[in-house]
Amino acid sequence: MIVSPGVETLQKLVAHQIHNLFFLSATESAALDRVLPAVLQKTEVCFRGSSNKYYTKDGQTFFSVYHSGQYCIFLYFLAREVFLDRSASRDLADKVYYLNKALNSLDLYYEVEMPPVFHLDHPLGAVLGRAVYGMNFTFSQQCTVGNNKGVYPCIGDNVQMLSGSKILGHCHIGDNVVLAANAYVKDTDIPPDSIVFGSSPDLTIKARKAE
Structure with a gap:
């Protein structure tokens, strides 16, 4: 999957947004980095199932960090993956869920299991x-x-x-x-x-x- 402008920027953006709104500890930052590969894999599966023209580019699945709908789905998968990771704190899952709610006015709790697509x-x-x-x-x-x-x-x-x-x-x-x-x-x-x-x-x- 193409991630624009890049996975490193995505990592920094999420951490920055959470820290600015709620504060982010070093342990929580490490947890975000740990779950990110699994989150991106789930995001790719979801986006691959979309017929929306903005979800593909040059024949590949495409994720623009600055496409609000795509970022909204990514944040749901991120909050849920943190919730499912027993070594991560519940507070971090709450922060990601709250961030999604603040940015996108969507109330989709991480305990709600959405389908892969x-x-x-x-x-x-x-x-x-x-x-x-x-x-x-x-x-x-x-x-x-x-x-x-x-x-x-x-x-x-x-x-x-x-x-x-x-x-x-x-x-x-x-x-x-x-x-x-x-x-x-x-x-x-x-x-x-x-x-x-x-x-x-x-x-x-x-x-x-x-x-």
């Missing part, structure tokens, strides 16, 4: 809770995935959430489903290959044409 477009104001997420999950601005009475949704593969859409509670969202802008699904199962409009319990569900 997921996509986002203008994620401002989105909140993604502890649901089960399928491959190629896609979301936009002001999307919400959350619980109702402690129960979270189960989301299939190739599900797209357009701006302002919400999935809450005891829901099973089938594969290849599109939630239209501002759709609100609560405690409702959605069949595969559907487009969803409106709000629960008065949803309009239409068959989605095969692409």
